[in-house]
Amino acid sequence: MIAAKTYHKCQSVEEAIALALKHGEDFRYMAGGTDVIINKFQGNDETNCLIDISAIPELKQVSNDWNVLRIGSLVKLDDLKKHKTIADHFPALLEAAHSVASPMIRKTATIGGNILCENRCIFYNQSEWWREAVGYCLKCEGDVCIATGGKKNCFSKFVSDTAPVLICLDAQIEVFDTDGVKLIKLEDIYTGDGVNPRQLNPKAIVTAILLPLDKDYRCVFKKLRPRESVDYTSLTTAVSIDKKGRIKIALGGVDPGPVVAEGIGMSAIDSLILQVFKKARVIDNDFYTRPYRKEMIKVFLQRSFAELGNTNKQFDN
Amino acid sequence: MNILKLSVNGKSHEVLVKGDEMLSEVIRERIGLTGTKIGCEQGNCGACTVLVNDEPVLSCITPALRFDGAAVTTIEGISTDGRLHRLQKIFVEKGAVQCGFCTPGMVITALDFVNKTPTPTIDEIKESLSGNVCRCTGYKKIIEAVAEYAEGITNDQLPITNETSIVGKPRPYIEANKKVSGSAEYADDIRMKNTLHAKFLRSIYPHARIESIDTSQAEKLSGVRAVVTGQELPVRFGVLPVSNDETAMAIDKVRYIGEVIAAVAADTEDIAHAALKLIKVKYLPIQEFLTIEDSQKDTGLNERIHTETKFQNNIHKKAELRFGDQQKGMEESDVVSKMTFEFEGVTHAFTEPHAATAFWDENGLTIITATQVPHYLHRALAKVMEVPLNRVRVIKPYVGGGFGGKSDPFPHEMIISHLARKTGWPVKIRFTREEVFISNHGRHPSQMTVQLGAMRDGTLMVLDADIAIDGGAYGSFGVVTTYYNGVLLQAPYKLDNFGFKTCRVYTNKPQCGAMRGHGAVNSRFATESLIDDIAHRLQIDPVEIRLKNFLTPNTVTIGQYRITSNGSRESLMKVAKQSDWKNRHGKLEVGHGLGVGCGFFISGSALPIIWNELPQSVVHLKLDFDGRVLITSGASDIGQGSDTMLAMIVAEVLNIALDKIFVLAADTLITPVDMGSYSSRVTFMAGNAAKDAAEKLKIEILNAIAKAKDIAIEELNLCNERVFSNDKSIDVGWMEAIGILVSKRGAVNVIGKYISPKLGGDFKGAGAGLSPSYSFGACVAEVKVDTETGKVKILKIWGAHDCGKAINPLAVEGQLEGSWHMGIGQAISEEMKYYKGLIVNNNFLDYKIPTSMDTPDIATNIVETNDPEGPFGAKECGEGALHPILPAIANAIYDAVGVRITKLPIKPEDILNELKRTKQTEAAMTI
Numbered sequence A: 001m002i003a004a005k006t007y008h009k010c011q012s013v014e015e016a017i018a019l020a021l022k023h024g025e026d027f028r029y030m031a032g033g034t035d036v037i038i039n040k041f042q043g044n045d046e047t048n049c050l051i052d053i054s055a056i057p058e059l060k061q062v063s064n065d066w067n068v069l070r071i072g073s074l075v076k077l078d079d080l081k082k083h084k085t086i087a088d089h090f091p092a093l094l095e096a097a098h099s100v101a102s103p104m105i106r107k108t109a110t111i112g113g114n115i116l117c118e119n120r121c122i123f124y125n126q127s128e129w130w131r132e133a134v135g136y137c138l139k140c141e142g143d144v145c146i147a148t149g150g151k152k153n154c155f156s157k158f159v160s161d162t163a164p165v166l167i168c169l170d171a172q173i174e175v176f177d178t179d180g181v182k183l184i185k186l187e188d189i190y191t192g193d194g195v196n197p198r199q200l201n202p203k204a205i206v207t208a209i210l211l212p213l214d215k216d217y218r219c220v221f222k223k224l225r226p227r228e229s230v231d232y233t234s235l236t237t238a239v240s241i242d243k244k245g246r247i248k249i250a251l252g253g254v255d256p257g258p259v260v261a262e263g264i265g266m267s268a269i270d271s272l273i274l275q276v277f278k279k280a281r282v283i284d285n286d287f288y289t290r291p292y293r294k295e296m297i298k299v300f301l302q303r304s305f306a307e308l309g310n311t312n313k314q315f316d317n
Numbered sequence B: 001m002n003i004l005k006l007s008v009n010g011k012s013h014e015v016l017v018k019g020d021e022m023l024s025e026v027i028r029e030r031i032g033l034t035g036t037k038i039g040c041e042q043g044n045c046g047a048c049t050v051l052v053n054d055e056p057v058l059s060c061i062t063p064a065l066r067f068d069g070a071a072v073t074t075i076e077g078i079s080t081d082g083r084l085h086r087l088q089k090i091f092v093e094k095g096a097v098q099c100g101f102c103t104p105g106m107v108i109t110a111l112d113f114v115n116k117t118p119t120p121t122i123d124e125i126k127e128s129l130s131g132n133v134c135r136c137t138g139y140k141k142i143i144e145a146v147a148e149y150a151e152g153i154t155n156d157q158l159p160i161t162n163e164t165s166i167v168g169k170p171r172p173y174i175e176a177n178k179k180v181s182g183s184a185e186y187a188d189d190i191r192m193k194n195t196l197h198a199k200f201l202r203s204i205y206p207h208a209r210i211e212s213i214d215t216s217q218a219e220k221l222s223g224v225r226a227v228v229t230g231q232e233l234p235v236r237f238g239v240l241p242v243s244n245d246e247t248a249m250a251i252d253k254v255r256y257i258g259e260v261i262a263a264v265a266a267d268t269e270d271i272a273h274a275a276l277k278l279i280k281v282k283y284l285p286i287q288e289f290l291t292i293e294d295s296q297k298d299t300g301l302n303e304r305i306h307t308e309t310k311f312q313n314n315i316h317k318k319a320e321l322r323f324g325d326q327q328k329g330m331e332e333s334d335v336v337s338k339m340t341f342e343f344e345g346v347t348h349a350f351t352e353p354h355a356a357t358a359f360w361d362e363n364g365l366t367i368i369t370a371t372q373v374p375h376y377l378h379r380a381l382a383k384v385m386e387v388p389l390n391r392v393r394v395i396k397p398y399v400g401g402g403f404g405g406k407s408d409p410f411p412h413e414m415i416i417s418h419l420a421r422k423t424g425w426p427v428k429i430r431f432t433r434e435e436v437f438i439s440n441h442g443r444h445p446s447q448m449t450v451q452l453g454a455m456r457d458g459t460l461m462v463l464d465a466d467i468a469i470d471g472g473a474y475g476s477f478g479v480v481t482t483y484y485n486g487v488l489l490q491a492p493y494k495l496d497n498f499g500f501k502t503c504r505v506y507t508n509k510p511q512c513g514a515m516r517g518h519g520a521v522n523s524r525f526a527t528e529s530l531i532d533d534i535a536h537r538l539q540i541d542p543v544e545i546r547l548k549n550f551l552t553p554n555t556v557t558i559g560q561y562r563i564t565s566n567g568s569r570e571s572l573m574k575v576a577k578q579s580d581w582k583n584r585h586g587k588l589e590v591g592h593g594l595g596v597g598c599g600f601f602i603s604g605s606a607l608p609i610i611w612n613e614l615p616q617s618v619v620h621l622k623l624d625f626d627g628r629v630l631i632t633s634g635a636s637d638i639g640q641g642s643d644t645m646l647a648m649i650v651a652e653v654l655n656i657a658l659d660k661i662f663v664l665a666a667d668t669l670i671t672p673v674d675m676g677s678y679s680s681r682v683t684f685m686a687g688n689a690a691k692d693a694a695e696k697l698k699i700e701i702l703n704a705i706a707k708a709k710d711i712a713i714e715e716l717n718l719c720n721e722r723v724f725s726n727d728k729s730i731d732v733g734w735m736e737a738i739g740i741l742v743s744k745r746g747a748v749n750v751i752g753k754y755i756s757p758k759l760g761g762d763f764k765g766a767g768a769g770l771s772p773s774y775s776f777g778a779c780v781a782e783v784k785v786d787t788e789t790g791k792v793k794i795l796k797i798w799g800a801h802d803c804g805k806a807i808n809p810l811a812v813e814g815q816l817e818g819s820w821h822m823g824i825g826q827a828i829s830e831e832m833k834y835y836k837g838l839i840v841n842n843n844f845l846d847y848k849i850p851t852s853m854d855t856p857d858i859a860t861n862i863v864e865t866n867d868p869e870g871p872f873g874a875k876e877c878g879e880g881a882l883h884p885i886l887p888a889i890a891n892a893i894y895d896a897v898g899v900r901i902t903k904l905p906i907k908p909e910d911i912l913n914e915l916k917r918t919k920q921t922e923a924a925m926t927i
């Protein structure tokens, strides 16, 4: 049962925002819709108006100027690989995009939608009947977190696979808000709160993702999941090093937000790993248990750095 | 509502569409093209894939209004002028179509893929199909079909319609064209005028008294035609006469979360859904029982899930059988291996959700439903509806897979029949994927401690098993399952001292029942793990120790199973050779291993479920002036190919081409009784009945010619669609022969039947697992284990299965590959996860069926032993093949990293923990 009484397809960002303003809180933007529609199907999203932005032409462009790559938010995950600059500079981003969902979904899903897709939890991504049976949790009008057996915080999983890589690549997003256009560091939009994982005006539209082209990043992406396709992440890791030896780690799938740490030089690695390991608020709301996912954070990161090390001997200090 | 303009397969449509309508709904419900299938509605299965402006789209998760003005191509638009597209043809010829439910989505996905990647590698093909769930084929034949299509090879050899000797030759399903072109109608595709739609209110408590149900508000909702509750259908049913413990809807109390409490029939699904929210139920929770341990504890009557059992607790059934002298066997053993195993439940996960339509007319009740057992449903409906048997007609349309999951009479079938009677209109139900999971009837979660003893030379001396299985809230096939877990261990190895104790408990969870490999998959896993352990401890090659202990053909087991044909030796030798076992087992680098397992299964239960004197299978043949043979049979083709099997057998006996044969199956008004598709009985039993009928018809034909031409019947031959005498003086073509046959007589009808011989001992429990024949098989698996993450990658499977004789090798391969694929799932990723009795992973995203990318390369071997009683020597191949693959994988993990996992599914962290534990013990030992 999908709750959305009206549907509008917009041709421009302005039109979309104007429509949004008319509907108060009772609307949802839809890009590919591969996340929105599922949440509607399960009754987790009960807004009554769908504003389809997928046809807005200017959000589908990829361009580079001033040493910045600009990826339109509506570029489909499957189409990223068609752009040589992305393939040349950010192969890890392609890997991350390729790891999302299934081939068919990637032909509809957008990169903008991916960084904004809703957090997940096995106690939340369920039908209305199911959630009633389990006794609603914090993320859907209940009083306690079921996954943790009664905590007052929600630890739903942050699942975007491209976001950790984008964060490691120092991505900024371009936001067309009701009061003008802004650039925001990608990691800054995530709150780490499972109920409201993003601090972005719901009426704002992300128009593009911007990536610096002059930092010579090396980046390694890994994803833990039970099967080799379709599955959401149980742990996503991205690590990067830029030409100045600045190291960045971003984790997904193990906390309500991305878990990020930065440092300088390969010698910082161990402490950075420990830092994110401690920061990640992993709970039992996944196919794999909490201890296993915790343990894998270390394994994945050590492997990633080993791979980075192999290609980046020159940065060792 | 908005107006949506679409061109669908070249035809323009203008439809009024709501903002929340998905494209799939518009295509199926408004435009009426039902080739596009709905398997999940959540983007997880790919069945609904269509092309929009030549780009593939999952139509179940895309609002239709997005595509105003677009050109949509559905599966119906892929063939042109009634001719299949080349890819469709290859799907048919390669056997890439079984139940056919995934096929439309698969074909469209593959078409788009090859268009964009004209020279793909096999890995690329696998990746491209990895969002499309197929539960039948194990993907192998689909991948091959796509590869062949991409290579551009045209293979016009296969569909030979005029060939007359066809048993043993690979042959596409007779209905494959319909399935691949989207015109085959499944239960949800049936459209009847004025149909009402049913929805069910389901319990949110695992165990509770129902204090009151108030349906008054729901009844008032405009568009609601009836609201019904449990009191109205008080008669109990169940597939086994010994456990008629279920009612169509809960009466007085609920026994699991998801049990139906009330049902609504309304003009639309939306209205029915809205009405559910207006029904008020007051519950009084009762202590719930969710584990085997808890259910074994004594409780008061109020806490008993069912009060009519013999016990003071929630045990449903206990059984124990002992043969030989187990104690002596233990004493004489030089080595005894004993382990405790734990198995999570798994479920069938067929791609077609349950669906049915029921209506009443002057002939009583008709129900068109996705079922494996029309006959048992027929009986159950008559009982619950309280009408005579002759007022019920069950029709099975095309069915999108079953694997045992459609082999019980289901509450929804009773409820819609009742709603239809009450409203006077046809009533339809279709389950959401979540409801399919709630209905379950899958493999029982099990715990067992098993001991196996052997002499130093590897001779197996004794087997003992102590088994407990978790049956969920109702009986289903559970009493049989309880026995099968034990009795089916008495082969394929010779065991003179053998015994088991087993029990099934009721718990407040969805019920478990029969699933592919019924009853013996878990205990087989245990036994094969123990043999592996013994082999290692005795330093005997695991293949050798098995070869040493196999039963021979034509023997009797300790529990008095009559073994006739037996291809275990040949199966095992084949996979050992192909995998280069001798040179590689135990010799690969750490993290890389080979493992072996064997299997054994019944080929049709020799006893009917409901005791009666009917033959187990009856097949009618009618031959009329047009020269076409009509086969009517109650056997249910659920994608395994039984219609084709019947046609091939009849064609072979009469030596006519398949185009002169028409199969009409599984309609209880028209077709004679067949017990149904369970216990791997159809080829053996219905096949034998078909053969019997065809032989009778042959005699009718020859007799007629003999009489007309005044020649002895012994002189006549029926071959290649001609009847001719040995000296060729008489030589008439088929049509002429039929003319002679029907002249002054009319159509000729013959009846063939199969009744299994009297078998087995005369002790209590002797009937369990009796079968006129048994199947055997073996698998070798090759795995890689990542010692830091514990992740297992299955690299390759070699499988061999003794199916007696492959009547249709293409179909047999399909069954084997599907079985192995399903076994891989249970071994490493599938499990039914519950939270306080509530099924958590109730969708194809969280229930982890191996995708095409998780499916290894499979080497398929058919072993033929020519069974003395099977039709043309054939026996089962649809279930038994599953058994050996699970232990082969676990044993390969042992070979790779030296740890033995005794819990399914095998989780990476269990491997890691075991690795750590063995390291610690090793370290402790060196100190």
Ligand SMILES: Cc1cc2nc3c(=O)[nH]c(=O)nc-3n(C[C@H](O)[C@H](O)[C@H](O)COP(=O)(O)OP(=O)(O)OC[C@H]3O[C@@H](n4cnc5c(N)ncnc54)[C@H](O)[C@@H]3O)c2cc1C
Pocket: A028, A029, A030, A031, A032, A033, A034, A035, A036, A037, A038, A053, A073, A074, A077, A099, A100, A101, A102, A105, A108, A109, A110, A111, A112, A113, A114, A115, A116, A117, A118, A159, A160, A161, A162, A204, A205, A206, A207, A230, A231, A232, A233, B042, B043, B044, B845
């Ligand atoms: C079976 C399945 C498996 C999946 N597996 C994965 C996976 O492995 N990894 C993963 O990351 N995701 C997965 N997803 C989720 C989803 O498909 C992806 O996250 C996808 O990238 C979302 O993109 P979209 O364009 O479809 O987003 P939409 O569903 O259209 O939107 C997602 C959210 O972002 C908002 N939004 C979208 N675009 C904008 C914009 N430009 N400005 C403002 N707000 C916007 C929407 O309002 C909505 O809240 C899976 C989904 C399915 C159905």
Ligand code: SF4
Pocket: A120, A121, A122, A123, A124, A137, A138, A139, A140, A144, A145, A146, A147, A148, A153, A154, A155, A156, A194, A285
């Ligand atoms: S983490 Fe807890 S509160 Fe958050 S969605 Fe899961 S169960 Fe609900």
Ligand code: FES
Pocket: B037, B038, B039, B040, B041, B042, B043, B044, B045, B046, B047, B048, B049, B058, B059, B060, B061
């Ligand atoms: S029905 Fe659309 S993906 Fe399953």
Ligand code: FES
Pocket: B096, B097, B098, B099, B100, B101, B102, B103, B133, B134, B135, B136, B137, B351, B400, B401, B639
């Ligand atoms: S043929 Fe693929 S699901 Fe049945």
